Amino acid sequence: MEESITIKVEDPHTPEEAVINAEITVNNDLEMTAPGNVCDIECSASTHSYNDYFDTMLKPTFGYVNSVEKANETLTLFQERTMSRFVCYKVQRSFGRNDWCADNHKILWHQDEQKIKTENYTPMYDGIPYILLGSKLLECQYGIDRNVYQKQKHYAKRNVELLKIKYRRLPVSKKVNCPAKIVMKDVVKFPMFKVDKHTVNARRIKSLLLRLALKENRTEGERRIYIQLPEDSDHCNHHKNPNSKRPRRLRKLKDNSKTEPPLELNTELSDSQFTQTFRVTKSLYQFLVGEWQKEVVEKMVEAGLPVAELKQYEQYVLASLYYFGSSENLATSSSRFKMKTIDFLDTVLKFSDFLIRQQEKYLSLPTLEERNQVLGFTCRVLQVQKHTLLPQVYIHWHQPS
Structure with missing residues (x-):
């Protein structure tokens, strides 16, 4: 004779009423059920007390x-x-x-x-x-x-x-x-x-x-x-577990890194693009680089120091001219030329001091009209052809003031 227990669970209203009524059913060959075999089993509620x-x-x-x-x-x-x-x-x-x-x-x-x-x-x-x-x-x-x-x-x-x-x-x-x-x-x-x-x-x-x-x-x-x-x-409208993270929309962060290559002398820029970017012509830029290098060499010779390579001054002049002619701030301009902000500021200040020192020399040159008169008088005296000596003299006298 086999015995099986069928447990009927009622949802209690209070923990004191959390009682499970278990009805014992006896399964035999005649499928007889033993009536009255009911016992009360006390247990704790399914939820916290x-x-x-x-x-x-x-x-x-x-x-x-x-x-x-x-x-x-x-x-x-x-x-x-x-x-x-x-x-x-x-x-x-x-x-x-x-x-x-x-x-x-x-x-x-x-x-x-x-x-x-x-x-x-x-x-x-x-x-x-x-x-x-x-x-x-x-x-x-x-x-x-x-x-x-x-x-x-x-x-x-x-x-x-x-x-x-x-x-x-x-x-x-x-x-x-x-x-x-x-x-x-x-x-x-x-x-x-x-x-x-x-x-x-x-x-x-x-x-x-x-x-x-x-x-x-x-x-x-x-x-x-x-x-x-x-x-x-x-509780409604949210997960009951506070540890579960709420879904958030992904924020697309703006990439502030400069993808443009640093500006250099060998950058393929036309004359008009170069003038628009640096506010000077290429000839004036080369003149400023040469004058600054010449001044540095003179100081190194006077101090008895060996003359080092001064090719980096080309980049220094480019950076200073770009900063003077643009509306960008110091940090943006320095990142464009791949330089630290403090080094970029030092370069700009040195170039400014160089221009101030050379101011008297540039202002002492004759005006453009006087230079043209002297140039015409020299050409008539020497009776030279325009395609030989004239271009060199013209370039020398037409340096910007």
């Missing part, structure tokens, strides 16, 4: 603790078990304070007397008067975004200041209007002034006696922190 959260549990997700420290422990334990996170949205200054004064609070009897906009999670009427010290409201981290207007105003101001940026993607907010929240109420109960009859006159008399006893310090209350915890079904 809410008894661990409260000192006294009134409902599966509602109860109270006797201290603020215990309330904070309950909040931490609940977040760890449910893998959720709640942030404080609103808290009153008197919440959790030990130096409370009853003169500033109204004596209440049930939650209908609290004329506040938020939901009331204090217990139903039990005939015991109490005063509400303060409340605290915590919302899910994916709750309501209450700074939408301020964010839009801030980003609009940034876009006005940064006109050069054509498009700026706004950051994706994690707020998805999740309604889950935790409500805490800090109350002080006075069981000694409990009324037996639920009448207005009885409550009025007890309230007067309680107020008189509080003024004379003849009574002490019982501190309770009522806590309303959310259920798993209260």
Whole structure:
């Protein structure tokens, strides 16, 4: 004879009701069922027990603790078990304070007397008067975004200041209007002034006696922190596991690296392109390079130093002329010529000093009209042909001033 056990599980409303009814069915050749063979097997609920959260549990997700420290422990334990996170949205200054004064609070009897906009999670009427010290409201981290207007105003101001940026993607907010929240109420109960009859006159008399006893310090209350915890079904519009990363749109970063090759003398630029880029002609550029090299050689000879190769001055003059003629900043220009910013600045300053030192020499040259007159007189005297000596003399006298 074979025996099998069929277990029927009922979803309990409270941990105390978490009982499994097991019906033993006996299968034999005649398929007879043994009636009445039913046993109760106590077991824990499938979900975490809410008894661990409260000192006294009134409902599966509602109860109270006797201290603020215990309330904070309950909040931490609940977040760890449910893998959720709640942030404080609103808290009153008197919440959790030990130096409370009853003169500033109204004596209440049930939650209908609290004329506040938020939901009331204090217990139903039990005939015991109490005063509400303060409340605290915590919302899910994916709750309501209450700074939408301020964010839009801030980003609009940034876009006005940064006109050069054509498009700026706004950051994706994690707020998805999740309604889950935790409500805490800090109350002080006075069981000694409990009324037996639920009448207005009885409550009025007890309230007067309680107020008189509080003024004379003849009574002490019982501190309770009522806590309303959310259920798993209260969360919506997001994953319940905070460790799972939210999908974000990939941001295409702008490549600020310079793909253009550095400008050099051997760059294939026409005369017009060279003049447009460096604001001088090629002949004037070569003249400046030669004069600067000549000055450096003279200084090295006077100092008794060996004359080194001065080919790098071609690049120095190019870089300085480009920086003087362009609207780019120092960092951009130095990166274009593959030079460090400090070295690029030193080169530009040295070239500027060279131009200042040569200023008297350039200004002492005769004007262009005087040079043309002298050139014509020399040609007539020497009676030379234009294709022999004249081009060389013309180039020499037509150096820029």
